[in-house]
Amino acid sequence: MSLPRSNYDPRRVCLTPFPNWSLGKHKRTMGIYLAGGLFALANWTFLDAAILSAHAHAPYDDPQIPPPVHVAFVDWLPGISSLLGMLVINLIDKDRVRGEDGFGDSRAVWRARLFLFIGFALMAGGLAGSVVVLVLRYVLPEVPEEYQYYGYANVSQNIALMLSSVVLWMSQSVSSEYEYNLSI
Template structure:
């Protein structure tokens, strides 16, 4: 199946175009609020697991048996990496990454792109680390669903942090309703 020649655009990447989503003049604010909501959801999910782990107790019939596993520092490391990556990504000036006019120095563009790569590498490392912790610490040990929730919360935190960083990057790249471009 191919497109008729009249509808063909050689600059097109996908066969079916993405739907045009018109959010009006508030798309900048909607993106920022959505990114903040994802950030809050990410951290709330993991903190819920950490608090649940801290207050875990032995089964009621057997008071001498301690809970088999708790959220430890190893569980916090992937989230910290993802959070650092998110901060690095959103501190970078988008115009420097694009290499637009006015910056003059090509080293500034190269350094901005390197810093962007480091930020994304930290986020990818955080996600990979959380999946590794989930598999090695919770699934392979054969814990019950009550305790594997700690690992799933860690993975969902890192996924939501990545989505939050992407949404914030995109929404900051769009023009704000209060932004004016004056030229002489």
């Protein structure tokens, strides 16, 4: 059994604490804009595939053959799950997750960490669901390559939503230039 480290806090769950980065004057704002850009790119990519699917038509040389696949509600479910996970993650008070600022109720810290886990589980489930939809609907039935874009757009949407959530979490966790920490 080893001795605890000198900066050991028994309230912590992880051995390594959240990083406290001071990124400068406009880095926090740029991180928030980057997260918004990733969010917009994620949803634009999938909406592009859904609109393209809605306007897909048969080849001009043989108009009797319908397109092999369209974006259905099953394709929307992973994105909805990731979006809900992103909302849950970014609505949690970061100080409560860390257990700082003298929150006397230890159950509040535990509940905040539970909700954070649920948010990440929703996002991971959305990503896993999008990969499953890609494989089962677009790769295994050997759909033509121009229609596989629908599945790839679904996976890229979920990856971009996860990255957006992580960037937003990190951007909001850093201290701002205009934030004053007064302690006695």
